[in-house]
Amino acid sequence: YKVELYDPRSGGFMPSTPGIGMHVEVRDPNDHIVLSRVYSSEGMISFTSTIPGEHVICMYSNSTSWFSGSQLRVHLDIQVGEHAVDYANVAEKDKLNELQQRIRQLLNQVHQITKEQSYQRHREERFRQTSESTSQRVVWWSLLQTAVLIGIGVWQMKHLKSFFEAKKLV
Structure with missing residues (x-):
C-alpha cells in the first residue's frame, strides 16, 4: 500500500509526510x-488467516490532519496465497540455489492447493447445511398448508351440512 496526500497548490497528490500513517485492522x-x-x-501488510472465508480489512489514517479537510489517496495491491511470497528475497535470505527455490515454490503451491480444497470443502458443507435446512422448512410449511386446507375443508363440509339441514334441503 502507499498513501498520498492532496496538495491544493499543485492540484495533485504528492507522497505523504512521514507523520501520516495508516491504522490497519483485519477481521476474520x-x-x-x-x-x-x-x-x-508506505509499506506492506501481511497476515495469516486460520479461518476460511471473507476477511474485512479496515484502513484509516492515524493523522489528525484528516479532519482539517485534506484528502488522502491510498493505493492498494492485494496479493493472496502463494503469489504474495517474493521467492527472490526468500532465496537470497535463506541462501537457496535455483533448484531449492523452485522446490520451495512448488511445495508452497501444493500447500495452497490443499488449503483451497479445504476451503471449498468447508463452503460445500455450509451450503449443504443451508440446503438441508431450507428443504426441511419447505416440508414443514407444505405439511402445515395441507393440515390447514384439510381443516378448512372439514369445517366447510360441517358448515354446509348444518346450513342445508337448517334450510331443510337434505
Whole structure:
C-alpha cells in the first residue's frame, strides 16, 4: 500500500509526510480481530488467516490532519496465497540455489492447493447445511398448508351440512 496526500497548490497528490500513517485492522469471518497495527505511509501488510472465508480489512489514517479537510489517496495491491511470497528475497535470505527455490515454490503451491480444497470443502458443507435446512422448512410449511386446507375443508363440509339441514334441503 502507499498513501498520498492532496496538495491544493499543485492540484495533485504528492507522497505523504512521514507523520501520516495508516491504522490497519483485519477481521476474520467470525468478526475476531486478526491484525490491528499502525503502519507508516508506505509499506506492506501481511497476515495469516486460520479461518476460511471473507476477511474485512479496515484502513484509516492515524493523522489528525484528516479532519482539517485534506484528502488522502491510498493505493492498494492485494496479493493472496502463494503469489504474495517474493521467492527472490526468500532465496537470497535463506541462501537457496535455483533448484531449492523452485522446490520451495512448488511445495508452497501444493500447500495452497490443499488449503483451497479445504476451503471449498468447508463452503460445500455450509451450503449443504443451508440446503438441508431450507428443504426441511419447505416440508414443514407444505405439511402445515395441507393440515390447514384439510381443516378448512372439514369445517366447510360441517358448515354446509348444518346450513342445508337448517334450510331443510337434505
